[in-house]
Structures are given as structure tokens and as C-alpha cells.
Amino acid sequence: ELVDLYHQGVYARVSAHDIHDVRFDDTAIARHQEGILRTVDVAAIRARKLKVVADCVNGAASLATPQFLRALGCEVVELWTNPNEPFPRNPEPTPENLGELCRLIRETGADLGVAQDADADRLALVNEYGEPLGEEATLALAIRHVLQRDPAARNAVVVNISGSRMVDDGAAEFGAPLYRTRVGEVNVVEGLLQHGATIGGEGNGGVIVPGINPCRDSFVAMAIILE
16 A cells, blocks of 8 residues: 555655654653553552563563563563663564573562563563463453453454454453454454454454554553553
8 A cells, every 4th residue: 555655646745854853752651651550450460569570582672661560569580671682582472482481480480471572562471380371362361351350341352363262252251242353453453443442452462452552562461461
């Protein structure tokens, strides 16, 4: 579509002198995180004093993720949180790539491990025994919790057609109708908006809460899972 628009040439052209300079907003990350914290029971999470191992794969959220977890009162064990270093593993947060995270959880006695992909829109979980749950579990657990705590969210759940039936089971438990879209984040977002759904996403660890952020967001996923 973008290439078609380019070849059609029906858009304004400007000279190099009219192109704006790059603008920076040093408050953007903090404001986004504060917006997420307003949606969960921060006091309850802090009271648990959870120990979390965070595997950020030296990706985009390597600095923001430990900060976010500490804001939730977690003791954080950092794994690969230097964005100036190359990826230390295949950045896909699939079970076969999380061996070091699993080992650290067992060694440190952590309650939970979280693993992001390189751009931090997806989240995978490892339990307290150092066992990876698989990316599908992130979405299923997040949806089930939101449906359990918020009856208003039971009007609709939206996921794509490739997702696990774990989501179906969670939706059925609370009588929430489940709608499936074509594969692709944009299709899920359109479905969420169409049905007025509170939560949905993709089974690759991509939790979407359109009221916070109309796209996959591992910080939203972390907050829901910790709650």
C-alpha cells in the first residue's frame, strides 16, 4: 500500500529545508509506564516482594524493563540488559532460546522469569521451577486474569485464528464471547476496536489492551501477569 501511494504521487512534497528536526521526549517512557501502573493493583504487587529475572536480550527495553519491575516493588535479577551489546541469543523468546533464563531462576530462587523479544512488544514467561511456559501461555493467562477481575471485560475477547485453545477455555470459564481475526497485529486491533473489547492479542506473547496501547506491549503483559 505504501509503495502504491508513492507511485501515485498524490501527496505534498517539501524541500529538505522544510523537513523538521528530530524531536525527543525524555518523558515518554515514564508516562507510558505510569499509565500502565494506574490499571493494576500496584500495592498488592509490591506487597508480594516478588523476585523476577528479566531477560531483555540486550534489546530496546533493556533499560526500561528493570526500572518498570522495580517500580512494582520487584527484586530484579537482570539478564542481558545492555542495549549497546549484540543479541546474546536468538531474540525469539521461544523455550529453546531461554536456557540461561531458566538456569538463573533456579539458581536465584526467583518467582518468575520474563523474556522479551528485541523490540519488547512480546513477552514469554518462565515459572519458578525454571520451566518455560511457551508464548501462548502469556496471552491465555493475561486474558483469564483480566476476565476474572473485571466483569465489564467479559463482553468480548479478540485473538487471531492461530492462537491456542487455552484462550477459548479461559473465555468460556467467564462466559465471554471470543472473536478470532486473521493473523496479524493490525487485524486483532481492528477486531478489538470493532467489538469494544478490553483485552486480546496474539499467541506469540503479544498482549493488547487497547485502552492503554492499541498494539502488543510486553509492559502491559508484565503488569497483568504480576498482578
